[in-house]
Amino acid sequence: MRQGRRHKPKNLLMILMLSPYLLLLFFFGILPLIMAMFNVPSKSPSNPNGGWGVIKIVFKDFRLLPAAEHVLGFMALFVPLMVIFVVAMSLMLDMNTAPWKKYVRLAYIVPACISGSVAVLLWYVLLEPTLSPFKGIMHWLGITQATQIWKTSNLTFILVFMAFFSLAGQWILIQFGSLQSISTEILEAARVDGCNQFQLATKIKLPLIRKYVIYMGVLVFAGGLQIFVEPQLLNSSVYHGIAQQWSFDQLSYSLAFDNGNFGEASALSLMLLIPSLIGALLVIYKTDMFEDVTLKSPKKMRKEALKREAAKA
């Protein structure tokens, strides 16, 4: 009883120390979601009587299907390309530890600082046949006019290149870091057993970094689904009309700020949040990425320990 009384003020101090973060988490993580949920059924020009029927209206919006086609096309190229390329490059980097490779790793990180508006500027230059540092290759391929490249039908590929170029380098380094965590004894044992470099990479290293690859896949998927800045800037500043409401987020932005329809915009935002939430929960519960974070309850952990002991016995 006395102990309980003594613990109370201590916990109170701990909660006070936690409160700045908790307040931020509540006001800018949880409350916006609650407000968006309340906002969905509010009256709007397209939903004059209010109510959750707005979700049907969003589904019937003629711009939703093209946006879905664009984004799904983008994801179908971007996610596998990222995962395969990054894994292959990190395995190649890990094959031997030549001293010059640290400079190569430094070079890979450079595109990571080219994102958002700077990425749009650079890709405009890279794909402009009169400005590009690669204009020799472009002219050789018969590309002499910007209009040969900058058209809506090519936009998926252009945006895949932009996103891939910005993100691949830093993920290569992260996966290279995960490969460094593999114990040298395991690799040595595999070598003694006659594994060649290719077998070592595919049969030993790859299965051991599987959880990091899944982690990357989920983050790349969730991020790709929310593509906004690049098509928006291309559309509004570089080539007007080239990417009008091209992505889901652009459509949501247009609903909110061009049409003043925050009900539909909130409904679309919440709908887009669902795949991201599912991805997050999959990483937390279906991979062992965060198993050390004691997400399992002490009871469950005790039960598992007892089971293990019983199995041993």
Add this chain to the structure above:
Amino acid sequence: MSIDFKETTPETSETPRKKKRKFRVGHYAINSWLIFWALVSVIPMLWLVLAPSKTDREVSYKNPLSFASFHGYVRAWKNLQDFNSGVLARWVLNSITYNLAIVLIASVTASLAGFVISASRIRFKKAFLISTLIMMLVPPVALVIPLFIEMNKANLIDNPMSVVLISSLYPFGAFLAYIYYSSTIPPELYESARLDGCSDFRLYTKIAFPLSYPLLALLAFFAFVGNWGNYFMPYIMLQSPTNYTLPVGLGALFFSTPAINPGNGATSVPILKPEIALAGILVAVPVMIVFLISQKRLIRGMLAGSIKE
């Protein structure tokens, strides 16, 4: 081309010299590819750095990777300074002040949260950790419209406080701090300090904080890198050009000057490709410098402590 790295396969009929040659060819091919990709990674940044040394005409007609003169940088900088009565300096100042505030608030709150979760026995620890992990994995763009509605209700639209407060929520930092405190400070240390009469706050200030300088550096690094180039949130929340950050300002230069789109019409001050490239350097180079200095920490941090030492 198929690459075979067989070194010690006893059943093969190839001679050791042949095998060694095959192995070498494979290695050369892989190393050449790694170097090629490194060059491809660096060339766009090189163009960005070299472009302001030229005039607008030279940018189009000279070798894209050539250097013209240092005077070019001075001229581009002067033109940028004269644009809209020196609004660029304001954007630079805004970016620095907003980011300083974000880095400070985010690092302190995340460090405190990580410490409390690792050192205390408070309730709802698991719920707190799961909500932090979810927030960490959900892209911030997903919440922009709901956040706009909230900020609008709080009358904070076009107020830098909206960007600073929203960006200060740092679930990744809280998680990183939790991992750091759990793995580097043994719980026995807290217990013995408690027995000596240390309060929880003193536990943090006298034990955890002095041992966490590397963590604080890592938290500040990630907070800076994540926010310096952020475009979407300030673009939605800030409406007056005097409140813009550098990335939003760069976007504004795109659609208010003929630098990229000649259809925009001429401006009173010549803002052309060299000027835009110089503004791009101001956005990209600080992040690049921080990245290059802290490459190893970035890797360890992104995997949030799951890499063994």
